[in-house]
Amino acid sequence: MFDTIPGLLDQIRSRFAHVDSDPFQGERVFFENAGGALTLKSVVQTSADYAAIPDNQGRENVASRALVAVIARSREDMQSFFNPEGGQFFVGESGTELLFRLIRTACLGTPEGGSVLGSTLEHPASRSACARYAPVGGKAHVLVEHDVSRGSVDLAAYRLQITPDTRVATILHTSPVTGMGVDVAEIAAGIRAVAPECFIIVDGIQHAAHGRLDLAAYGVDGYVISPYKAFSRHGYGVAWVSDRLAGLPRDALIDAPGASWEMGTRDTGAYATFSDVVAYLDWLGSHFTESDAPRERIVAAGEAIHAHEKRLTDAMLHGTGNLPGLAQIPGVTIVGGVENPLREGLVSFAVDGLKAPEIVEALNQAGVRTHTRKADHYSANILAPMGLEACVRVSVCHYNSLEEVERLLEAMRDITRRG
Ligand SMILES: Cc1ncc(COP(=O)(O)O)c(C=O)c1O
Numbered sequence: 001m002f003d004t005i006p007g008l009l010d011q012i013r014s015r016f017a018h019v020d021s022d023p024f025q026g027e028r029v030f031f032e033n034a035g036g037a038l039t040l041k042s043v044v045q046t047s048a049d050y051a052a053i054p055d056n057q058g059r060e061n062v063a064s065r066a067l068v069a070v071i072a073r074s075r076e077d078m079q080s081f082f083n084p085e086g087g088q089f090f091v092g093e094s095g096t097e098l099l100f101r102l103i104r105t106a107c108l109g110t111p112e113g114g115s116v117l118g119s120t121l122e123h124p125a126s127r128s129a130c131a132r133y134a135p136v137g138g139k140a141h142v143l144v145e146h147d148v149s150r151g152s153v154d155l156a157a158y159r160l161q162i163t164p165d166t167r168v169a170t171i172l173h174t175s176p177v178t179g180m181g182v183d184v185a186e187i188a189a190g191i192r193a194v195a196p197e198c199f200i201i202v203d204g205i206q207h208a209a210h211g212r213l214d215l216a217a218y219g220v221d222g223y224v225i226s227p228y229k230a231f232s233r234h235g236y237g238v239a240w241v242s243d244r245l246a247g248l249p250r251d252a253l254i255d256a257p258g259a260s261w262e263m264g265t266r267d268t269g270a271y272a273t274f275s276d277v278v279a280y281l282d283w284l285g286s287h288f289t290e291s292d293a294p295r296e297r298i299v300a301a302g303e304a305i306h307a308h309e310k311r312l313t314d315a316m317l318h319g320t321g322n323l324p325g326l327a328q329i330p331g332v333t334i335v336g337g338v339e340n341p342l343r344e345g346l347v348s349f350a351v352d353g354l355k356a357p358e359i360v361e362a363l364n365q366a367g368v369r370t371h372t373r374k375a376d377h378y379s380a381n382i383l384a385p386m387g388l389e390a391c392v393r394v395s396v397c398h399y400n401s402l403e404e405v406e407r408l409l410e411a412m413r414d415i416t417r418r419g
Pocket of ligand 1: 034035094095096097123125172174175176203204205206226
């Protein structure tokens with residue numbers, strides 16, 4: 001997709017820090033995006049700018065008013081990015097902390113009895129929060145089984161356990177281990193058909209970098225992301241809550257005015273860097289639509305991102321030029337299957353007779369950064385049912401190039417030849 005515009009990929013890459021190298025290893029290809037995407041240079045600058053400002057929000061002075069305006073602007077940008085109807089955005093410590101906070105509020109704020117429904121596909125962030133707070137709220141925690149061969153979960157699986165007293169439900173938007181997406185809108189509609197009052201909370205942390213978010217279409221009550229996985233920086237998470245979820249009793253200061261979900265003084269710089277992400281996507285989208293409407297540009301950017309990433313993962317799986325793809329390696333297992341339209345910029349694989357950490361180390365030696373997912377508390381839910389102890393995760397973002405995929409495939413060819 002980006003190839004249709006000469007020089008665009010170079011322009012994209014020039015906007016990110018440490019694209020080709022980092023201060024620790026030097027030159028390297030970055031395929032560890034699911035662990036944390038590259039950071040926009042604008043985000044780096046903005047972070048430094050705001051770190052230097054001592055003022056707090058809510059004061060009667062020029063600086064304070066400017067900070068409040070930055071936060072308001074960022075919330076408008078979040079509106080373009082997520083496209084919800086109503087509700088509110090706020091930042092928290094991390095994606096995990098926000099998932100815990102939303103899930104705790106829903107579990108404790110709904111009547112006792114009934115269930116909290118999730119799936120075995122989920123990251124432990126949401127599974128652990130439900131396991132902890134469902135019983136405290138007098139509810140059973142029920143997990144439906146994901147489809148091991150597709151590396152995803154669908155409404156048919158959820159439907160087996162949806163009852164009129166399903167009070168809270170959690171959905172993982174994209175798996176960080178299989179890389180496969182989930183049809184959130186379909187599952188949410190299926191839940192609402194039986195349990196209209198259910199509070200539905202989505203872990204969008206792995207999905208956010210891959211574009212095409214549309215909360216208005218999902219019909220959910222909570223959505224959480226970790227901005228360092230979406231071109232911003234570490235140190236904060238972003239959550240959206242529906243007006244309904246916002247109306248539940250929750251942790252807040254006694255007699256505090258307004259409906260804020262924020263706990264204590266906010267980091268204006270965090271909000272400002274989210275505006276940088278949206279500004280970047282606006283710029284990217286402007287190459288793919290005539291429209292100057294912010295939301296339309298974000299949507300156009302998302303479609304272009306998805307198309308480019310698909311090109312990269314297709315090349316990774318099936319090869320390019322004379323280089324064989326990962327799917328052609330004898331004894332390979334591709335997590336979630338080779339042909340899977342749910343894939344979002346990620347290929348996880350294991351090779352018979354080669355240990356995943358050894359492959360990752362050999363790739364490191366060849367200057368290609370990937371990651372081992374072990375069957376530990378993060379990934380055993382996905383890998384154990386496949387009989388895998390570990391897999392190699394290769395995760396791309398839209399700034400990665402076909403040449404970088406070739407580097408990976410060349411290295412894999414050499415590693416598998418050596419055996
Ligand atoms: C799907 C998903 N959920 C939750 C998390 C936890 O995010 P954080 O560590 O940013 O809180 C991750 C991190 O990889 C993730 O991929």
